[in-house]
Amino acid sequence: MEISKECVLAANDLIEKAHLKKGDIVVIGCSTSEVLGNKWGTNSSPETAKVIFESLYGVFKEKGIYIAAQCCEHLNRAIIVERAAVPFAEIVNVVPVPKAGGSFATEAYAHFEDPVAVEEIKADAGLDIGSTLIGMHLKKVAVPVRLELRTIGDASLTAARTRPKFIGGVRANYDDSLMN
Numbered sequence: 001m002e003i004s005k006e007c008v009l010a011a012n013d014l015i016e017k018a019h020l021k022k023g024d025i026v027v028i029g030c031s032t033s034e035v036l037g038n039k040w041g042t043n044s045s046p047e048t049a050k051v052i053f054e055s056l057y058g059v060f061k062e063k064g065i066y067i068a069a070q071c072c073e074h075l076n077r078a079i080i081v082e083r084a085a086v087p088f089a090e091i092v093n094v095v096p097v098p099k100a101g102g103s104f105a106t107e108a109y110a111h112f113e114d115p116v117a118v119e120e121i122k123a124d125a126g127l128d129i130g131s132t133l134i135g136m137h138l139k140k141v142a143v144p145v146r147l148e149l150r151t152i153g154d155a156s157l158t159a160a161r162t163r164p165k166f167i168g169g170v171r172a173n174y175d176d177s178l179m180n
Helices: 003-018 046-062 103-111
Strands: 025-030 066-070 079-082 115-118 125-129 142-145 155-162
Touching: 003 046, 003 125, 003 142, 003 155, 025 046, 025 103, 046 066, 046 103, 066 103, 079 103, 103 115
Parallel strands: 025 066, 025 125
Antiparallel strands: 066 079, 079 115, 125 155, 142 155
16 A cells, blocks of 8 residues: 555544544654664655655644644654644744654645744644654553554554543542543
């Protein structure tokens, strides 16, 4: 299956299984090196990033869901996101490039309507393409999501959603609609 189709399937599967809705944020970490069958950080591919970004962005934007593109470790895994998604966030000054930020984050920065960089975010769900370690950018209580696809290209694919913490004790009552 081609990479574009894999991305569309993964995005739609995550939206359905994580019950994502308009205004939610999905953090995406992506190693184009891994997608192409290489060790992460060794073969960054702007062309591959373009295919992946356009495929994912098309699905999520249509649903009103924001993408938060995780940069690589050279930018301390900063996040590139639409300013509208983080109206009160502290913005940092960095522009990703393929060898410092990664090709996927570079593509996001080039194509978002009003891109900004932030050091952290608390996303509602995430897609990790190539073991990029997105967990630091998810809200507390991350829950694994088993997608139909296990890979995009040659990269492993891991997904997660979040749920609110349970607080209280034996007498606490909970909102069942927040438990899925």
